[in-house]
Amino acid sequence: MFSSTMSSINDFVVRFANVNGTGSASANLLFAKSIFRMGVPIAPKNIFPSNIQGLPTWYEVRVSEKGYLGRRAGIDLMVSMNPQSMKKDVESVRPGGYFFYDSTKPLQESFIREDIHYIGVPLMEICNREYTDARQKQLFKNIVYVGALAVLLSIEFEVLETLLKEQFKGKEKLVAPNVKALNLGADYIREHYSFPLDFHVERRDLVGDMILIDGNSAAGLGAVYAGASVVSWYPITPSTSLVSAFEEYARELRVDPVTGKNNYAIVQAEDELSAIGMAIGANWNGARSFTATSGPGVSLMSEFLGLAYYAEIPVVLVDVQRAGPSTGMPTRTQQSDILSAAYASHGDTKQVLLFPSTPKECFDMMADAFDLAEQLQTPVIMLTDLDLGMNDNLSAPFQWDDARAYQRGKVLSAEELENAKTRWGRYLDIDGDGVPYRTLPGTHPTKGAYFTRGTSHDEYAVYSEDSDTYVRIMERLLVKLNTAKKLVPAPEFYQDGKQSDTGIVFIGTTTHSARESLDQLKAQGIPCDAMRLRAFPFNEDVAAFIQDHDRVFVIEQNRDAQLRSLLVNELDINPSKMIKVLNFDGTPITADFISSSILKSLTTV
Amino acid sequence: MSYIKPKFHHPLLPKNKLGYTRKDYEGSISTLCAGCGHDSISAAIVEACYELNVEPHKVAKLSGIGCSSKTPAYFLSNSHGFNSVHGRMPSIATGANLANCDLVYLGVSGDGDSASIGMGQFVHVVRRNLNMVYIVMNNGCYGLTKGQDSATADRGSISKGGDATLFEGIDLCSLAIELGATFVAQSFSGDKAQLVPLIEAAMSHQGFALINVLSPCVTFNNNPGSTKSYEYVREHNEALAGIDFIPVGDEITTNYNEGERVEVTMHDGSVLRLNKLDHTWDPQDKLSIIAALKKSQQAHEILTGLLYIDRTSVPLHTMLNTTETPLNQLKEDQLCPGSKVLEGINAGLR
Ligand SMILES: Cc1ncc(C[n+]2csc(CCOP(=O)(O)OP(=O)(O)O)c2C)c(N)n1
Ligand code: SF4
Ligand SMILES: [Mg+2]
Numbered sequence: 001m002f003s004s005t006m007s008s009i010n011d012f013v014v015r016f017a018n019v020n021g022t023g024s025a026s027a028n029l030l031f032a033k034s035i036f037r038m039g040v041p042i043a044p045k046n047i048f049p050s051n052i053q054g055l056p057t058w059y060e061v062r063v064s065e066k067g068y069l070g071r072r073a074g075i076d077l078m079v080s081m082n083p084q085s086m087k088k089d090v091e092s093v094r095p096g097g098y099f100f101y102d103s104t105k106p107l108q109e110s111f112i113r114e115d116i117h118y119i120g121v122p123l124m125e126i127c128n129r130e131y132t133d134a135r136q137k138q139l140f141k142n143i144v145y146v147g148a149l150a151v152l153l154s155i156e157f158e159v160l161e162t163l164l165k166e167q168f169k170g171k172e173k174l175v176a177p178n179v180k181a182l183n184l185g186a187d188y189i190r191e192h193y194s195f196p197l198d199f200h201v202e203r204r205d206l207v208g209d210m211i212l213i214d215g216n217s218a219a220g221l222g223a224v225y226a227g228a229s230v231v232s233w234y235p236i237t238p239s240t241s242l243v244s245a246f247e248e249y250a251r252e253l254r255v256d257p258v259t260g261k262n263n264y265a266i267v268q269a270e271d272e273l274s275a276i277g278m279a280i281g282a283n284w285n286g287a288r289s290f291t292a293t294s295g296p297g298v299s300l301m302s303e304f305l306g307l308a309y310y311a312e313i314p315v316v317l318v319d320v321q322r323a324g325p326s327t328g329m330p331t332r333t334q335q336s337d338i339l340s341a342a343y344a345s346h347g348d349t350k351q352v353l354l355f356p357s358t359p360k361e362c363f364d365m366m367a368d369a370f371d372l373a374e375q376l377q378t379p380v381i382m383l384t385d386l387d388l389g390m391n392d393n394l395s396a397p398f399q400w401d402d403a404r405a406y407q408r409g410k411v412l413s414a415e416e417l418e419n420a421k422t423r424w425g426r427y428l429d430i431d432g433d434g435v436p437y438r439t440l441p442g443t444h445p446t447k448g449a450y451f452t453r454g455t456s457h458d459e460y461a462v463y464s465e466d467s468d469t470y471v472r473i474m475e476r477l478l479v480k481l482n483t484a485k486k487l488v489p490a491p492e493f494y495q496d497g498k499q500s501d502t503g504i505v506f507i508g509t510t511t512h513s514a515r516e517s518l519d520q521l522k523a524q525g526i527p528c529d530a531m532r533l534r535a536f537p538f539n540e541d542v543a544a545f546i547q548d549h550d551r552v553f554v555i556e557q558n559r560d561a562q563l564r565s566l567l568v569n570e571l572d573i574n575p576s577k578m579i580k581v582l583n584f585d586g587t588p589i590t591a592d593f594i595s596s597s598i599l600k601s602l603t604t605v
Numbered sequence: 606m607s608y609i610k611p612k613f614h615h616p617l618l619p620k621n622k623l624g625y626t627r628k629d630y631e632g633s634i635s636t637l638c639a640g641c642g643h644d645s646i647s648a649a650i651v652e653a654c655y656e657l658n659v660e661p662h663k664v665a666k667l668s669g670i671g672c673s674s675k676t677p678a679y680f681l682s683n684s685h686g687f688n689s690v691h692g693r694m695p696s697i698a699t700g701a702n703l704a705n706c707d708l709v710y711l712g713v714s715g716d717g718d719s720a721s722i723g724m725g726q727f728v729h730v731v732r733r734n735l736n737m738v739y740i741v742m743n744n745g746c747y748g749l750t751k752g753q754d755s756a757t758a759d760r761g762s763i764s765k766g767g768d769a770t771l772f773e774g775i776d777l778c779s780l781a782i783e784l785g786a787t788f789v790a791q792s793f794s795g796d797k798a799q800l801v802p803l804i805e806a807a808m809s810h811q812g813f814a815l816i817n818v819l820s821p822c823v824t825f826n827n828n829p830g831s832t833k834s835y836e837y838v839r840e841h842n843e844a845l846a847g848i849d850f851i852p853v854g855d856e857i858t859t860n861y862n863e864g865e866r867v868e869v870t871m872h873d874g875s876v877l878r879l880n881k882l883d884h885t886w887d888p889q890d891k892l893s894i895i896a897a898l899k900k901s902q903q904a905h906e907i908l909t910g911l912l913y914i915d916r917t918s919v920p921l922h923t924m925l926n927t928t929e930t931p932l933n934q935l936k937e938d939q940l941c942p943g944s945k946v947l948e949g950i951n952a953g954l955r
Contacts, residue, residue: 037955211954221950227940229932230703232696253942261928263939265703270729274696277689277726281700284687285665285708286933288940289700307690397951400944406937440933441665441685441701442708449662451678451686463678 010040010065012076012199014149017089019082021053027142028059030167031149032392034159035063036212039204043069043512045391045588050237050330056085067206069394070513071588076199077152079145086111098197100145100152121148121188130184140181147185152193154200157182211359211397215388216292218359219318220245221398222366223290224253227406228316230289231266232278237330238386239292239320272297276304276317283314284452286411286440288370290316295324295337298344298381305379306345307454309477312427312436314373314409316366318382320389323586332586333386335508336558341381342536342566348474352484353536354382355507359395361534362388367404368489374409376435376484385557387509387588410437417447426450426461427473434479481537488535491542494518495529502528503549504581504598507563509588510555516591521598528553528598536566543571546578553598555581557589622658630654630661632679642794642820642835643673643742647680649797650711650740653804654681657852664709665701669694669723672749673715673742673820681711692723695730698737699921705931706922709808710737716757717747720775724756727777731784731813736920738807738814741777742794744822745833752825763830778912779898781815782891787918788814789894790911793838794821799909802850802877806911809850809871812918819907838907845888845897845910847880869914879911888914 014031018024032044040063047058062072074094080086080101087110093099095115101107103120112118123144127137150160161179168174189195220242223231233243247266254263269275275291282289293301298319308315321337323329344351354369356362365382373380417424417439424447427436436459439448450461457473458464494515506514511532518530531545546552546567554564561580568575581597583589618626630651635644654664661683668674670691677686689697698712719727719741730739745758752765759774781789788810792800800818807814819838821827827834832841846867853874869877869888879888886897894913901908928935 209951209955211951213954225941225947227935227937229935229940230700232700253946254940256928256939259928260926262926263928263932263935265922265925265927265932267699267703267733267925269696270725273693274699274726274729277693277696278700278703281667281687281697281702282704282933283700284697285701285704287704289704303690304693397954398947400941400947402944406941439685442663442705445660445662446683449683449685451688453686453688454690455688 008199009202010063010204013060013062013072013074014077014079015075015089015092016059016079017082017085018057018059019084020049020051020055020057022142023139024081024142025059026167027146028061029392030143030160030163031146031155032061033163033212034150034155035061035201036207036394037159037163038156038201039206040065040201041067041069041206041394043071043394045071045387047587048331056082063201065204065206068512068516068591070516071590073590073592077197079149081145090116100149119152119193121145121185126184126188130180140177143178143181144185147182148189149185150182151186151189151195152197152200154196154202156203157186207394209397210394212392212394213359214241214390214392215356215359215362215384216242216320216390217245218362218395218398219292219366219382219384219389221249222363224249225363225400226288226367226370228288228290228370229264230278230282230287231264232269232275232289232291233266234269234272234275234293234297236294236297238322238390239294239297239318241390242292242318242320272300273304276301276315279317280304280308280313280315283373288316288374290318290370292318292320294320294322295340296327298337298340302340302345305351306347306349308379309345309349309351310347311452311454312377312438313452314377315379316369316373316382317379318366318384321383321385323584329586331386333509333588334557334584334586335383335385335510336562336584337383338556338558338562338566341383344379344381350481350537352376352378352380352488354380354489355534356382356384356388357508357511357532358388359393360398363398365489371407372484372487375407375487376480377409377438378480378484383508385509410435412437412439412443412448414444417444420447423460424448425459427457427476428459429476429479432479433483434476434481435483485537485539488537488539490539491534491545492532493530493545494532498529498548500527500529501550502526502602503545503552504528504530504555505533505546505552505563505567506530506555507533510557513589513591513594514555517594517598520591520595524595524599526599526602533563538567538570542567546571546573551577551579553579553581553601555589555594557583559584621655623660625655625661627651627655629683630681632677632682635676635679637672637675638824640823641672641748642744642818642822643676644679645794645797646740646742646800646818646820647676649800649804650680652797652801653808656801657805657808659709659808663707664711666711666713667694667698667701668713669715669718670749671715671718671747672822673713674718676713676742692718692721693726694718695723695726695735699730699733699735702735702737702921703927704933706736706927707931710735711808712737712739714739714741715748716741716743716745716755716777720756720777728780728784731781731786731815733921734785734787734812734918734924736812736922738804738816740804741815741817742820743777743817743833744820744826745774745831746822746826748822748825752822759832762832763828765825765828765831776898776902777815777817779895782895782913786815786913787812787915789913790814790816791818791907791909792816793819793842793907793909795835795839796842796844796909799844799848802848803911805850805852805875806871806877809873809875810914810918811872812915812920841905841907843901843906843908845879845886845908845912846882848910849878849880851876851878869916872916877911888912889916
């Protein structure tokens with residue numbers, strides 16, 4: 001419905017169908033990055049199975065002059081390198097689109113569609129002729145198709161060559177054979193087909209100083225900048241690469257140049273219970289510490305998250321969400337841990353959540369998360385997802401203000417303890433903001449020691465089963481939650497004041513498609529107001545936006561409208577004006593889906 | 606409820622080298638059952654810390670959940686304590702220790718806490734050789750939940766209700782030795798003369814030090830037929846050697862003839878002296894202790910004393926090559942690489 005507005009320059013989707021483990025990833029990245037280097041916005045996405053070798057994987061690159069970074073349905077050019085998925089791949093090409101394949105063997109009759117174009121290049125034949133080594137035949141086949149695509153899509157050869165030179169820095173011998181492979185593909189197209197295609201790339205200056213990086217690497221780097229020094233973790237897709245990134249950056253940036261010793265410690269724990277326990281233990285003892293996991297890990301960590309909430313211990317957790325429940329679709333994306341994170345653990349708990357939507361925000365919010373956790377003495381959970389975490393995302397560059405000081409919160413020093421006029425109580429709310437003062441082990445020989453516990457306690461950390469005391473402490477924790485509302489990142493609005501009776505609300509990776517949808521709806525004469533939530537608990541601005549609009553579409557990537565439930569529940573909103581827009585098939589939500597859902601709902605109202 | 610003890614100090618109470626009295630190492634009044642073995646272990650911890658001249662605030666005491674795990678409230682009130690969740694003390698201890706290598710970490714757990722729900726964490730903290738003392742107050746039952754069998758109850762041991770335990774008991778000492786523990790001892794809550802020097806030695810050890818202390822539950826597992834009752838443990842206790850701990854700098858005096866004793870010099874220069882040694886075993890020979898433990902089990906004996914020590918122990922911090930400065934004391938300029946470096950990183954991502 002909306003794809004007709006597409007222009008043919010710098011506006012198309014290429015999908016690569018590959019076999020897992022055949023070295024296609026670096027060739028595909030070379031392709032994507034060359035377009036980025038030509039100044040044109042791109043949104044690459046991996047679609048991969050929970051498997052190491054042999055199963056189909058796809059890599060999709062959306063090229064968008066307008067800078068739309070969400071997924072778009074409809075494949076303009078399918079690069080088919082996997083016989084196993086070929087039937088499905090042929091079917092997924094939009095009418096009038098192109099199917100690029102290895103023509104060494106003729107295409108099966110049943111794969112021929114009348115309404116699409118076929119571009120055959122005998123990749124295997126070319127490689128068999130040009131290379132002797134079996135591994136080289138396989139690897140260069142990938143580069144040959146990149147060369148062919150470059151001609152078809154008008155990608156500049158100098159850009160590809162520069163990228164290869166950068167890639168093989170220190171191994172310069174490899175550059176020439178790769179360039180040769182590019183040319184083999186390019187020459188074949190030039191001899192046999194007309195080029196470029198009706199859609200192709202044209203150099204622009206649209207990406208400025210933007211960077212291309214995955215959210216997990218950004219968060220790992222953010223943790224280094226935030227001063228995290230103890231990291232514990234248990235491997236789980238899609239969070240594993242976050243800790244790997246932390247480790248790589250720490251090796252580079254956190255080793256004492258004189259002693260060669262590490263200014264950080266990383267422990268691969270035996271499970272997620274232990275991972276969060278270590279992070280809590282380290283934070284209790286005054287080091288900034290975090291762990292990263294995905295949904296199944298959050299389930300396992302919940303008992304400990306309740307302890308940290310109730311005993312008021314800072315800790316940072318990153319949940320890179322994937323499709324649940326249970327093991328679910330471990331390599332597909334979702335936003336389905338919102339409720340289990342917000343209310344993590346038994347009893348009455350409310351956890352502070354952060355919702356980044358770009359790599360830059362992953363970086364920034366990692367630093368914010370540690371400040372918030374220590375200022376509030378409570379867990380802070382950053383909720384990202386597979387789409388943001390594991391895909392390269394176009395992002396504003398990282399920034400660090402050297403004047404920024406870590407906010408370490410209310411921690412008493414030996415002098416402060418020594419000079420205290422009144423008896424110190426670990427859980428006494430002196431300032432009225434619900435946040436008490438804490439002490440670290442080893443600070444003072446006779447003052448400030450206390451017993452941290454998950455059992456009910458009074459203001460002096462002494463065990464108590466007195467109901468009044470219990471209620472007092474539980475209510476004070478709500479005062480603290482109010483303080484949190486003032487400290488967490490504010491929502492982002494995309495209009496000045498109120499422009500429409502219809503509002504849309506979204507978080508995280510829904511943002512790109514939601515904003516594209518705003519443009520689409522506006523073009524259809526239906527302007528909407530929009531609010532991107534960046535944190536929980538929700539503050540007054542969030543409540544006011546919903547109050548101000550007659551109907552509010554809550555767009556999210558789960559089945560049960562978890563964000564909507566949280567809004568309704570926490571802000572006491574009449575649910576009838578909160579309309580669900582839900583995509584939960586494991587693929588990133590698209591603007592077309594959002595626009596058509598909203599239109600359908602508005603026309604049936 | 607916890608009761609705070611009056612802070613009245615008698616001027617003539619003896620003081621240790623740091624000027625602290627025993628009272629300075631005590632905690633609040635215990636709420637455990639009168640006669641509970643765990644209280645004797647608390648008293649031994651107080652004594653060991655006093656004799657060892659540790660600064661109370663340089664100790665972090667950690668536990669899980671159970672009657673045993675409550676005891677850190679009953680000793681060292683000038684130390685920070687952390688009563689965590691059931692079976693998960695090892696992870697809290699690991700994180701705390703990674704954050705600050707300069708404190709003494711004293712973990713207290715129960716047999717339920719360590720050998721059932723917390724078995725995973727127990728096993729892994731052993732193999733990481735975390736520098737800590739880990740005391741299991743082992744009563745063969747779940748005291749706090751009213752006496753159910755635990756995984757360390759011996760097969761055939763009779764419960765208070767009269768039932769025999771069906772399953773094989775887990776021997777935490779043998780298991781720890783198998784897993785590569787570098788200090789393993791076993792003792793009895795009723796044998797303070799043995800327990801105190803063992804705790805002192807464990808605190809001086811660089812690496813993971815397990816002391817499995819048989820600690821009868823008077824309320825639920827002290828009946829005839831139980832292999833964890835006071836009577837049974839007293840009758841079947843087979844001490845491997847007399848034991849003295851000589852802190853660094855103290856004069857070494859001899860009561861026994863050469864040949865009848867072994868001296869183990871600890872990392873910090875203190876000396877652990879084992880007297881009247883059982884000659885079939887050498888505390889630095891893993892195979893000999895594994896054999897001795899197997900034999901004792903067949904003979905229904907409970908071997909107590911220092912079972913095994915590896916003086917080449919390499920603790921976790923050394924393995925991870927972390928800096929000497931406790932990580933929680935690193936300054937911002939040591940932690941944050943700054944904006945210049947970030948510009949370089951951005952440039953590499955374009
Ligand atoms: C997750 C969880 N499950 C169960 C319990 C209940 N519980 C409390 S203490 C305990 C057993 C304690 O046994 P042990 O560690 O041997 O300590 P003891 O009381 O015998 O000293 C159990 C099962 C709990 N607190 N948490
Ligand atoms: S129930 Fe048993 S373990 Fe618990 S305090 Fe009483 S005697 Fe000790
Ligand atoms: Mg027990």
